[in-house]
Structure formats: structure tokens, C-alpha cells
Amino acid sequence: MPKTIAPKKVPMPKQEPFERIRNFDEVALGFTPELARREAERCLACKKPYCVEGCPVGIDIPRFIKHIAEGDFKAGIKTIKERNALPAVCGRVCPQEEQCEKHCVLGKKHEPVAIGRLERFLADWEAASGSIEKPDIAPSNDRKVAVVGSGPAGITVASDLAVLGYAVTMYEALHEAGGVLTYGIPEFRLPKSIVRREVEYVRSLGVKLHLDYIVGKTRTVDRLLKDFDAVFIGAGAGLPWFLEIPGENLNGVYSANEYLTRCNLMKGFRFPACDTPLKRARRVAVFGGGNVAMDAARTALRLGADESHIVYRRSRKELPARLEEVENAEEEGVIFDYLTLPLRLIGDEQGWLVGIECQRMELGEPDASGRRRPVPVKGSEFVMEADASICAIGNSPNPLIPMTTPGLTIGKKGNIEADEETGRTSRENIWAGGDVVTGAATVISAMGAGRKAAKSIHERLSGSKKP
Amino acid sequence: MYRIIERRMIVPNLHELTVEAPQVTESVRPGNFVIVRPDADGERIPLSVADWDAEAGTVTSIFLQVGASTSKLARRRPGDTIPTYAGPLGQETEIRKYGTVLCVGGCYGIGSVYPVARALREAGNTVIALLEARSSYLLYWQDKFRSVAERTLELTRDGSAGYKGHITRLPEILTLEKIAPDLIVANGCTLQMMLVSRVTKPLGIKTIVNMNPIMIDGTGMCGVCRLTVAGKTKFACVDGPDFDGHEVDWEEFLKRRKTYNPEEVHPLRKSGCASHF
Numbered sequence: 001m002p003k004t005i006a007p008k009k010v011p012m013p014k015q016e017p018f019e020r021i022r023n024f025d026e027v028a029l030g031f032t033p034e035l036a037r038r039e040a041e042r043c044l045a046c047k048k049p050y051c052v053e054g055c056p057v058g059i060d061i062p063r064f065i066k067h068i069a070e071g072d073f074k075a076g077i078k079t080i081k082e083r084n085a086l087p088a089v090c091g092r093v094c095p096q097e098e099q100c101e102k103h104c105v106l107g108k109k110h111e112p113v114a115i116g117r118l119e120r121f122l123a124d125w126e127a128a129s130g131s132i133e134k135p136d137i138a139p140s141n142d143r144k145v146a147v148v149g150s151g152p153a154g155i156t157v158a159s160d161l162a163v164l165g166y167a168v169t170m171y172e173a174l175h176e177a178g179g180v181l182t183y184g185i186p187e188f189r190l191p192k193s194i195v196r197r198e199v200e201y202v203r204s205l206g207v208k209l210h211l212d213y214i215v216g217k218t219r220t221v222d223r224l225l226k227d228f229d230a231v232f233i234g235a236g237a238g239l240p241w242f243l244e245i246p247g248e249n250l251n252g253v254y255s256a257n258e259y260l261t262r263c264n265l266m267k268g269f270r271f272p273a274c275d276t277p278l279k280r281a282r283r284v285a286v287f288g289g290g291n292v293a294m295d296a297a298r299t300a301l302r303l304g305a306d307e308s309h310i311v312y313r314r315s316r317k318e319l320p321a322r323l324e325e326v327e328n329a330e331e332e333g334v335i336f337d338y339l340t341l342p343l344r345l346i347g348d349e350q351g352w353l354v355g356i357e358c359q360r361m362e363l364g365e366p367d368a369s370g371r372r373r374p375v376p377v378k379g380s381e382f383v384m385e386a387d388a389s390i391c392a393i394g395n396s397p398n399p400l401i402p403m404t405t406p407g408l409t410i411g412k413k414g415n416i417e418a419d420e421e422t423g424r425t426s427r428e429n430i431w432a433g434g435d436v437v438t439g440a441a442t443v444i445s446a447m448g449a450g451r452k453a454a455k456s457i458h459e460r461l462s463g464s465k466k467p
Numbered sequence: 468m469y470r471i472i473e474r475r476m477i478v479p480n481l482h483e484l485t486v487e488a489p490q491v492t493e494s495v496r497p498g499n500f501v502i503v504r505p506d507a508d509g510e511r512i513p514l515s516v517a518d519w520d521a522e523a524g525t526v527t528s529i530f531l532q533v534g535a536s537t538s539k540l541a542r543r544r545p546g547d548t549i550p551t552y553a554g555p556l557g558q559e560t561e562i563r564k565y566g567t568v569l570c571v572g573g574c575y576g577i578g579s580v581y582p583v584a585r586a587l588r589e590a591g592n593t594v595i596a597l598l599e600a601r602s603s604y605l606l607y608w609q610d611k612f613r614s615v616a617e618r619t620l621e622l623t624r625d626g627s628a629g630y631k632g633h634i635t636r637l638p639e640i641l642t643l644e645k646i647a648p649d650l651i652v653a654n655g656c657t658l659q660m661m662l663v664s665r666v667t668k669p670l671g672i673k674t675i676v677n678m679n680p681i682m683i684d685g686t687g688m689c690g691v692c693r694l695t696v697a698g699k700t701k702f703a704c705v706d707g708p709d710f711d712g713h714e715v716d717w718e719e720f721l722k723r724r725k726t727y728n729p730e731e732v733h734p735l736r737k738s739g740c741a742s743h744f
């Protein structure tokens with residue numbers, strides 16, 4: 001007799017919206033073991049598991065879910081860690097509806113299995129158990145690798161190579177490691193204690209970490225190559241784009257990077273206990289529709305804004321953000337102004353933002369990305385009141401390293417060109433991966449790129465004699 | 468952690484800070500800055516580099532005590548450590564042979580223009596220094612300047628040393644001293660650099676200023692340091708901090724510089740500088 005399947009995912013307990021918009025604690029509270037087992041039982045254990053194809057790092061999803069259903073959490077986390085070094089992070093921030101869960105056969109009729117929530121459950125379970133398993137580390141092979149940037153790409157390369165016996169040194173420009181996980185994604189979505197735990201784990205594998213070290217400035221990549229056999233560049237996409245409309249240098253106009261960095265990295269939400277101020281705004285308008293925009297809009301609410309708007313030129317269907325975060329933002333009272341395009345920022349005499357002239361849009365023919373192109377509606381201009389605006393329309397790679405590394409081929413958008421399968425760049429002994437190559441993408445794709453680069457570095461260095 | 472070698476008040480409200488940071492001395496150039504965080508909860512603040520000793524691996528900055536973070540720094544003693552000292556950052560001042568160069572320094576800019584003057588001299592230029600302050604007791608490092616500059620002039624608002632008056636007297640001083648500079652480099656508070664640029668524009672003398680906006684990361688990530696130069700938005704941390712003073716949108720810059728004024732405490736406005744730093 002076929003088993004009956006609950007059509008919906010087991011809901012994950014969350015903080016109530018009215019409560020959570022007053023704090024920076026994590027919104028989603030995670031499954032209990034009982035809830036996890038109940039959700040795991042929804043899995044059909046397909047012979048040909050399509051979900052695995054959807055996961056950029058190819059986790060054996062049915063196997064870890066089976067372990068959960070059987071209550072063997074230890075075996076479950078081990079299965080995940082064969083492929084993914086940061087499950088507590090990915091379970092929380094992967095766009096599952098675009099990846100593993102998109103391919104789940106249950107999803108055809110019902111809701112797919114909550115793969116991300118289960119992954120997160122196992123990672124949290126392991127952390128709470130206090131005994132984190134470490135892989136066996138190969139004896140030192142006398143080869144040295146420098147990793148630039150300590151985001152997901154850098155962390156993955158560093159830990160993979162450390163396990164293989166390489167002496168790895170990671171250089172980070174900021175005063176805390178973790179990349180976007182630390183300075184960009186807010187505490188209420190990804191607690192910093194988790195990121196710190198992952199960084200500590202990498203260090204426990206023997207990886208050296210230099211903070212406050214700006215490669216290209218403090219030392220160039222070529223200077224590093226005098227001391228290292230290979231350099232991996234995982235410097236991310238940290239250069240913020242602006243809309244390039246009039247008024248963007250008014251006071252109260254932020255890049256999402258500035259706004260989120262002030263809050264997360266510099267703990268601006270604790271001002272004046274911490275010194276970095278973050279002005280309290282009454283009406284905040286966030287431009288963009290991705291994860292960064294959701295994070296900024298929800299941060300603004302928590303910092304005491306009366307109204308926080310997402311101003312997006314397409315419609316809800318096209319929002320690139322994780323669905324779960326869109327829903328969370330809606331529950332929290334973020335106001336979505338769809339089909340709206342900012343034209344001009346308006347300031348007062350002291351140079352402070354007071355309003356935004358916008359235009360209404362409608363959806364036309366599909367464009368190159370397959371999404372329907374927004375076209376302006378004539379005569380629909382209007383002014384919305386706002387005392388802060390946050391631009392979250394994207395980032396490109398920082399030019400510091402390209403500018404100071406001759407011979408490195410750079411793409412049109414300032415990205416470092418690297419082979420998709422190996423991460424090799426135009427320069428011998430320099431590899432690159434993550435957002436610095438693809439432009440702003442996802443945590444898991446950065447990790448995937450890091451994994452491939454580590455493999456290629458290993459093949460290359462173990463195959464050649466030490467010069 | 469970075470060890471403080473020296474921290475002393477050299478004139479009222481201005482402190483000299485020397486930190487052990489060999490990774491910075493390795494590649495530091497005139498015009499660069501460093502990002503400093505005085506303690507774990509502190510802000511990241513940019514400080515211009517005023518001198519360094521490559522052998523000892525130490526870097527010196529001069530800073531004005533204005534807000535919470537600089538007050539914290541001002542309480543540090545030799546032997547203490549600070550958690551962040553990152554750099555060198557920013558583009559270096561373009562050093563080449565220009566001919567005669569006038570280096571104008573005021574406030575902490577007296578410190579930061581010093582390595583510029585030294586490098587320009589080494590590149591074969593005739594360097595003339597003009598140090599300005601509200602009063603003679605706020606001037607410092609004259610000896611260091613005398614060792615690299617052909618002439619070291621002074622300008623004080625109360626006339627207690629050198630010329631009397633404001634920096635707007637610059638054209639007149641040039642005439643009186645018979646100086647025809649091929650380049651002017653001005654480092655100091657925003658008002659000083661703006662005024663220097665304003666009076667040199669009609670004279671057609673190229674003027675380089677070292678901009679000092681609010682920064683967080685100092686590597687181009689946050690964009691808070693943006694300013695308009697020749698009609699285009701620039702990031703002071705990666706495109707500058709040196710810019711052509713005749714192309715800077717000063718009015719906008721002054722407004723942006725004040726973004727966080729109400730939040731910051733200005734413990735000592737007495738220096739006559741803090742109100743328009």
C-alpha cells in the first residue's frame with residue numbers, strides 16, 4: 001500500500017512577526033528532532049533522485065534524509081559533510097526553491113520535501129551535541145597556498161587543501177572573516193555565531209588567517225607568489241552599484257553594503273554602545289528585489305523605521321530573492337512597491353534626502369533573461385516621501401586585485417575570468433572562484449567553485465615537482 | 468593586534484600615533500592612509516600616513532581628537548594594542564618632477580603632507596612648505612620640513628608666527644615670496660583645501676588635495692566616501708584620496724562630511740578646526 005504523504009512541508013517554528021521586528025535574533029527557530037523526523041518521512045527515497053542534480057555540490061540528499069527518518073543524525077550529518085563543509089549556512093541561505101527542492105518529485109503535486117530545513121537541522125544538531133567530527137588530515141606535503149578572501153569560496157578552498165596536507169594561509173581585508181556571511185547577511189537570518197564556528201573549524205584544520213590584510217595593497221598577488229606555490233582569489237563582488245540617477249550623493253542615500261556593514265560588521269544596531277552610528281530613518285526605500293534588498297528592508301524595520309519599502313521595477317513573480325525571505329518580509333510589514341522605477345532623488349537645502357520621484361512600469365515582452373521587460377507608463381510620475389534610500393541593485397568585483405595583478409584577464413564587468421571547471425585564470429599558479437568570477441551569485445555556487453579550484457590546485461601541485 | 472609604539476599630544480588636540488605594522492611599511496607611499504579601529508567595538512576610521520620607518524616597521528599618523536573613536540585612540544599609551552591597523556590604502560600622491568611645488572599643510576595635514584614633500588624633493592623638485600594654523604602653538608614638525616624644503620613658511624590667523632591671516636592670503640604670499648609653483652599640494656581640513664583650491668583656480672595653478680571623507684572599509688566596498696569630481700562620482704578610498712581640487716564638488720562634499728555630526732561628540736571645538744573638519 002502506498003504511504004500517504006502530507007501535502008505540505010512541516011512548518012518550521014518562527015518568532016512571531018510583531019516580536020521579531022523588535023530584535024535582531026534569528027527569525028526561524030529550526031526543527032525539533034520530532035519535526036525533522038516527521039518531515040523526513042515525506043521523502044519518497046526515489047531511485048533516481050532528481051534533487052541531487054539540483055544541488056550544486058551534489059549532496060546525497062535521499063541518504064541523509066533516510067538517516068534522519070531513522071533517527072541516526074550522526075550518520076546524516078556525515079553524509080552531508082562529504083560534500084558540503086558549511087551545512088548550517090547553506091540550510092539557511094540557499095535558494096532551495098531554485099535548486100534541490102525545485103527538482104523534488106513531490107513538488108509536482110504537493111510541496112517538495114523541506115531539504116534545506118532538514119540540512120540545517122542536522123548541522124545545528126551536531127553543533128549542539130558539541131562533538132564536531134574532523135576529517136583526517138594528510139601529512140604535510142610542503143606546499144603552500146595563499147587564499148585571498150574568507151567568504152564561502154575561500155573557506156572551501158582553504159579547508160579542502162588543508163585536509164590534503166597543504167599549508168594554507170587565508171588573507172582577509174576586513175577585521176572579521178566570513179565574507180558576505182559576516183558583513184552582508186544579517187544576524188536575524190544567519191547568526192554570526194554560526195559563521196564564527198565555521199571559521200574556527202577551518203582554523204582548527206591548521207589554516208592560518210591574516211585579518212586586516214588587503215591583497216593588492218598590503219601585498220600584491222605577485223608578491224604572495226614569491227612565498228606560495230599557488231594563490232586562490234575568492235575576493236567576492238564587493239563594489240556596490242548605484243542607479244546613476246540624480247541625487248545619489250545626498251545624505252541618507254546608502255549602498256546596501258554600507259547599510260548592512262554598518263549594522264552587521266560594525267554592530268551599528270548597538271549604537272551608542274558600539275561607536276559606529278546608523279541613522280534612524282522614518283521612511284526607508286530599498287531599490288532592488290534580491291536577497292540583499294530583503295535584508296536591507298527588514299534591517300531598516302528592526303532599526304525602528306516606521307515604513308520600509310521595497311521599490312522594484314518588476315512584479316512579485318520576478319523577485320530574485322529566496323521565497324522564504326520574501327514571505328518573511330511580507331509578514332513583517334515591509335511594503336512592496338512593484339512595477340516602480342526611481343527616477344530622481346530629491347534633497348532639502350542641507351543636502352538630506354526628502355523624497356524620491358518614481359515612475360510606474362508595466363510588463364512588456366520577455367527580455368534576454370526570459371523575464372518580461374518592464375516598460376515605463378507615460379505620465380505616471382509621482383513623488384514618494386523618504387528620508388533614507390538603500391540601493392541594492394547589485395555589486396561587481398572590487399578592482400583592487402585586477403588593477404595590481406598584470407596579466408590577469410578581466411571580463412567586461414570587472415570579473416576575473418576563470419575556467420568554470422577548474423578555476424584556473426590566465427595566469428599560471430593563480431586560481432579564482434566565487435562572486436569575483438561570476439559576479440554576485442550564491443553561497444553554494446561560490447563553495448562549488450572553491451571545491452573545483454581546490455581539486456585543480458591539488459592536481460597541479462601534486463603532479464609537479466617543487467621548483 | 469598591533470602595538471602602539473608612541474602616542475603623544477604634540478600640540479593641543481593633535482596626537483602623534485606610531486604603530487608597529489611592518490606589513491604596512493613594506494609598500495606604503497606618500498598620500499596613502501590606513502584604517503584604524505581603536506578597540507573591539509570601535510569604528511573603522513581612516514588616518515593619513517604622516518611618516519614611517521621601514522627598518523623598524525613602524526608607521527606614524529597625526530590625528531585630531533574629534534569624536535568617540537579618536538578620543539579612545541587619544542587615551543592609548545605606548546605598549547597598548549589596537550585590533551585593526553590595515554593598509555596602506557588609497558592611491559599614492561603622484562610623485563614626479565614638476566619643478567617648484569608648494570606643499571600646504573594645516574591641522575593633521577601638516578603631518579600627511581610631510582612625506583609628500585620629502586618624496587617630491589627626492590624626485591628633484593624645489594619644495595616650499597607653507598604650514599598654517601590658528602596660532603603658533605598649533606604648528607609642529609617645522610624642523611622636519613626644514614630638512615626637505617627650500618623654504619618653510621608659516622601662516623597663523625593671529626599672526627603669532629609668520630604671515631597673519633587666513634589661507635585665502637595665499638596668492639598674496641606667493642607674490643611676496645616670489646614663488647611661481649608648478650603644482651600645489653594641500654592637505655588639511657576640508658575648509659582649508661576648499662579655500663586653497665578656490666584661490667588657486669584663477670591663478671591657473673594645478674592643485675592636488677587629499678580628501679578625508681567618512682569611510683568604513685576603505686577598500687571600495689561601502690561607497691560612503693563617494694564624492695563628485697569633474698561631474699562624476701568617485702570613491703575617495705580607491706580612486707583617491709588625492710583629487711584635483713579644481714574639479715571637486717566642494718559644496719556637496721561639505722554636506723556629506725556632516726552626515727553624522729549630531730551623532731558624534733565634539734569634545735574639543737577649541738582647536739578652531741573641529742567645527743569644519
Ligand SMILES: Cc1cc2nc3c(=O)[nH]c(=O)nc-3n(C[C@H](O)[C@H](O)[C@H](O)COP(=O)(O)OP(=O)(O)OC[C@H]3O[C@@H](n4cnc5c(N)ncnc54)[C@H](O)[C@@H]3O)c2cc1C
Nearest residue numbers: 149151152153173179180184215236291434435441442443
Ligand atoms: C546581503 C546579502 C544577502 C545575500 N543572501 C544570500 C542568500 O540568501 N543565499 C545565497 O546563496 N547567497 C546570498 N548572497 C550572496 C552570497 O553571499 C555570495 O554569493 C557569496 O558570499 C560569495 O562568496 P565569495 O566567497 O565568492 O565572496 P564573499 O563572501 O564576498 O567573500 C569575499 C571576501 O574577500 C574579501 N576581500 C575582498 N578583496 C580582498 C582583498 N583585496 N584582499 C583580501 N581580502 C579581500 C572580502 O572582504 C570578503 O570577506 C547574499 C549577498 C548579500 C550581500
Ligand code: SF4
Nearest residue numbers: 055090094099100116
Ligand atoms: S546545499 Fe543547498 S542546494 Fe544543496 S541540498 Fe543543501 S540546500 Fe539544497
